[in-house]
Amino acid sequence: MDNRLAHEESSFINFRRYVPDPKEHGYRWVDIKQLRFxxxxxxxxxxxxxxxGHEQFRDDYAGGGVLPDGLRHGPYWLRSITPDLYEFISQETAVQILWEWVDPLGDVSTELEADLQREVFARLAATDGIYYLRELGDEAIHDWGRVHDYFHEFVVIDRSAGRTTLIVAADD
Known part of the structure; x- marks a missing residue:
């Protein structure tokens, strides 16, 4: 495991907390992991x-949590993911992807919007670079990886703070 990154903190936004009917975004969530470099x-x-290479990356995002010896990352086999699969994108593109995923109908509670702004969008605004994990294709999907309907992954690099943030927005 790589020792250049040190896990600082994690946060989790479960949309179920904000909506009375789980069918309306109740199974959507955002997982945020901050690491210092x-x-x-x-x-x-x-x-x-x-x-x-970091153990915090070994998370299947399906209830298993971080598994130091895990073989999965989200819906993908860990061995299928390389740095070259991340595409550099603009802040505007990242925000657009996330808002289109958050609520296609535009019906987001004030509390959820505030939490997303603080935990996600503020991090996207204070960055030197945003990388987006492309779709990897069927050969990269692990044995039960289709549990997620959507899986959006962003890596935010903030050199002035010496921090990288892994943001995963998905549903199940």
Missing amino acids: PAESVDDRGLLASLI
């Missing part, structure tokens, strides 16, 4: 490689 850290691809 040293000032002399390598380039963005090197940071992505360090993140992929």
Whole structure:
């Protein structure tokens, strides 16, 4: 496991907390993991490689949590994920992807919007770079990986704070 990144904190936004009817976004959630990196850290691809090698990345996001010896990451086999699969995107594109996923009908509670702004969108605004994990295709999906209808993954790099943030927005 890579030791250049140190896990600082995690937060979790479960949409079920904000809606009376779980069928309306009740199975959507956002998982945020912050990791610190040293000032002399390598380039963005090197940071992505360090993140992929970190135990916090070994999360199936289906209730199992972080498994230090895990073989899965979200719907994918861990071995299928490389730094080259992350696409550099603009803040505007990241925000658009997330808002289209959050609520296609535009009906978001004030409390949920405030939590998303604090935990997700503020991090996207204070960044040097945002990377988005592309769809990897059927060969990368693990044995029960289709549990998620949607799986959006962003890696936010903030060099001035020496922090990278892994943001996973999905549903099940």
